[in-house]
Amino acid sequence: MHKFIYINTFLLILNFCSAQNKFGNPEVDPIQIQKSYTEWSVYQNKKIMLSRDFTALDSSSKEISKEAFLDQLANGNFIPIRLKSDNSTYYYKLFKILPKTDTSIKATINQIGFDSYKNYKMEGTVFPKFSFKDLNGNLVTNESMKGKIIVIKCWYIHCTPCIKEFPQVNKLVEEYKDRKDIVFMSLAEDSPEQLKTFLARKPLSYSVIPDMKEYMNESLQLNSFPTHFILNKEGLISKVLPNFESLEVALAKESKL
Incomplete structure (x- = not known):
């Protein structure tokens, strides 16, 4: 036994x-x-x-x-x-x-x-409907972005981790500059005046859309910054990411699909 x-x-x-x-x-x-x-x-x-x-x-x-x-x-x-x-x-x-x-x-x-x-x-859901104007007055909508991979950075001026990764995300924009099918844009909580003053000292290569606090809180329900989104060419969310390191890996994969 x-x-x-x-x-x-x-x-x-x-x-x-x-x-x-x-x-x-x-x-x-x-x-x-x-x-x-x-x-x-x-x-x-x-x-x-x-x-x-x-x-x-x-x-x-x-x-x-x-x-x-x-x-x-x-x-x-x-x-x-x-x-x-x-x-x-x-x-x-x-x-x-x-x-x-x-x-x-x-x-x-x-x-x-x-x-x-x-x-x-x-992931796999439709990115909430949007119609934004960036700091340069360019209109961006779901329809105008169809057929493109969209990289979105959500941030605000007083978010230290958001600002710390500026050099890295700027380098990423440079890396994909010849890819006309990849668009980089950012949603910021702050006003146009605040952003223009801040970005004069800390440049960001993304297009910047101001006054996005309500949209990020209510439509995206974000509670952590920075948050990055990658949207595929059909307008679906491919990835939601918490930092540059994750973004770099995911974009490399998405760009080859």
């Missing part, structure tokens, strides 16, 4: 280890990374890009949908860790948050998960 129990236990452990190793081992120690909010935050910001395409694994290494993965981050008690793999393949796995872990880590992950889940659910 005991021999039977030992064999079964051994087989369970063997199966668990096989499931763990099938996709690779964690690139960081899931226990160690939870010991410091700062250390976890640096890892999260640099290594975990929830807007990208990835293979999602639950805590037992079972493949799950991206939607289920993000839902567990938003409402559960998990941290996401990337498993070791080549640079072009992404496996993210859920690991339990330990009882003694700083509660700020869980709260932050829940918020990140909530925002990522909301963004993911917007």
